[in-house]
Amino acid sequence: MEQNRENLQQAIRQLPEYQPPAGLWDTIAGELDFDQTLEKPLQELPVYTPPADLWDSLAARIEQAPELAPEKGIRPAYKWLVGLVLMALGVWVFLPVAPPVAPASIPTTPAQSAEPIALNNQPQQIRTTQTNNTQKKAVKPTSKPRLAHRTEVVDDALIMACRSAEDPNYDLVETLCKEALPVCEEPQFKQLKAEFDDLTQAHTALKNALGQYADDPDLVSQLIDIEQARDQVLQQLMAMM
């Protein structure tokens, strides 16, 4: 049983609100990758469509409203005022809005990646979502990463090395062993074949990773090393056969 309960409730309504310590939202934002996390659910958000008869009803109302016809125009005396209002609206809409000044307790973070990547021959910046904010809301870095552009010249020896066709002999071993040659069951052959398959797997993986426009001499060199090692193993296999 309680008496004068309203008195307690009044005090509860006046209880103070607290602000989280400086940097907490930064911490939370740092711990979450918002874009990644929200990507799927955002795509799955339901899309609502208006009732089917809404547009018919709107059309009918427009037809019944002659005052909306454009002929009436604006009285000349007010034209300057309308112009001013429109201009002010335009300024308000298109000018970047200064961010609210962060409270002293919230640390400010410099704008992300202030300097674009040094551009080479063509100083063409493809798209720059530049944030002029010197103070950023601590919740999350909403600005898209800046894209930068440069050109690189690659020796096509690197590229061509990754496009060499497979030696048809590579399949020969498989084909012959399908015919149940006794040598294919010998332990030494099996070991070599396992090594050959291992190298083939690594070769395929590396070649796929390098793609059509490889530019890393180390990795291309490794690809060639693997091809050479595979050739040696293949020769041993063929010799045994």
Next chain:
Amino acid sequence: MKKILLIVLLLAGCGVGRLLAQVTLQVVSKNVEKTVPWKPGMELIVNGEKADVTVVPTDSAAISVSAELSAKHPSLDTAQTDVNTWQLVVNTVGKKVYIRAYVGVQAGKRAPVSNMRAQIKIKVPRQCAVNLSNRFGKARLEHLDAPVALNGYFCRFDLFALNGELKVESEHGSVDGKELKGPVDIKGKRADVTLQQTAGNCSLQTEYGSVHFYTDTQSGNVRIAAQMTDITLSGLEANSHNYRLKTRFGNLDVPDKFDKSGSTDKARTAIYQVKPESPSIEVETSFGHIKVEK
């Protein structure tokens, strides 16, 4: 005059040939920077692909990542489309900070055809344990005091001044370590391993590769178990280690002071003892050569 003209034409031809032998790639890149707070006991887990990762120490209690994610292709439009498939995820779950750089292709969309590369620089507190895996790239870690665990596939590891326990598993990627103070455990497959100035005990297991180990007076025990691996040992002049070497189906190239009397037809052995209490180097390989540099 004709000769000069011929030379000029030849040079010009070479120049054109040179130009034809080059491809200009349009490189579109995006820079991403993220920072997460760090507390003692937290571990950093890095998962990269086609990435060149550098991990360096910082004095601040935070882990910061600076990444340049790029796409290279002769067509600017293609490179621009492809670069947007790069994803860099940084998040903290419990006591683990995850950094993941990957190419994410949405269902129904084409996979990137550009050459995708990531340059990732990570600053971590020295006491932060690091667990890094990377494929088709490089990783350099330096000046860390906490345990480091590495896993690479076609990833070259360059390690310098790591004072904690070090574990490396590398396939098709070289491992170069210098000034490694803690215990070292390396498993390599088709990986060339080079270690210098180690201070703790080292254990290596390798297949199809090479090992070059430089020992000195600071080095602890060294155990190398290998197959199809050529092994070179330097630092004999320090006279700091006992040697026990064995190779099956391989050559043994050691100074004359080594005792090779235990060799048989199947296995060649060499023993050299400085003092019984000295740390030892024990090597056993098959189908590989062992060489001790004089």
Next chain:
Amino acid sequence: MYTTAYRITGDVEWAGEALQDAFMQVFKHIGSFEQRSTLGAWIKAIVVRAALQKVDRRKSSMTSWPEEYGDTMLDWGTSPIDAMQLEQAIQRLPEGARAVFVLAEVEGYAHKEIAEMLDISEGTSKSQLFAAKKRLRELLSPQMMY
């Protein structure tokens, strides 16, 4: 959200951590939000649970309260209660009772909801609330006018 977490945990650091934990859960499970309540209410429930978990980790438990408390008449007096005094008194409540009081009286949760959140019975929730109020009245009594 932070205020709720702070009031339940009674500790600035734990409140911050609860908020972090909660938002991690929110973004992990936002796909499973079933729109049975508003998004705000859903998030708030997660914050409350995260804060309660912090309290749990501090090994607090619902202290048993004498049965006779159920018969006690509570009178909050006729004069206004100072909010800051009330706030201080709330913080002096045992953690379990404080959580129930905050959830019931400040956040407006029903005993059934509180029981689910705290994994206690509705009866325990009710008795904890009454015990909290009893204690609050005692703590506020020097300032209260009857």
